[in-house]
Amino acid sequence: MKDWCNFQGIELQFIQxxxxxxxxxxxxFNRTFRNEFLDVYLFENIKQMKNYAEVWMWQYNNERPHSALQYLTPRDFLLKYGKITLDNAHDFPTFQQNSNNSNNKLSTKHSIFECA
Structure with missing residues (x-):
């Protein structure tokens, strides 16, 4: 990793x-990602892993209740405190699926993943 970072011009900084x-x-976040994603799925290739990761990230950022938000989803938290309304909730950028995943089917209610 050190050699790769040097080659890429990346300076490594470590915690004290x-x-x-x-x-x-x-x-x-690393613990959550490891427990809820890496330990749960087996991947056939890198493309499949990237597709699954994008879907998981969308779900994590939009549908998963967060303790820091009083165990509400981000959408529910914003709706509760008047930051968005039901009329414009779809305009909030994080509530949109990544356009690069247009070939994938996303059903966040049932966690259905289909990767090309």
Whole structure:
């Protein structure tokens, strides 16, 4: 990894020893991603994994209740506090599926994944 980063011009920065809270948010996400995605699915190829990851990310950002949002979904949280209304909820950018996934079928209620 170090060689690849040097080749790409990326400077690695590490958290200070004994200061795990410097990286707590990403560690929390990494644990969630590992437990809810990587440990759950088997992938036949990288393209399939990327497609599944996009669907999972959309669900995570739009339909999954978040403890930081009083265990509401992001949409419900925004609706509850008047940041969006039902009339314009579809205009909020994170509630739209990534256009690169137009060939995939997304059914977030039942977690159906179809990858090309």
């Amino acid at each position: 020893p004994g200061k795990p809270t410097q990286n707590s948010l990403i560690e929390r």
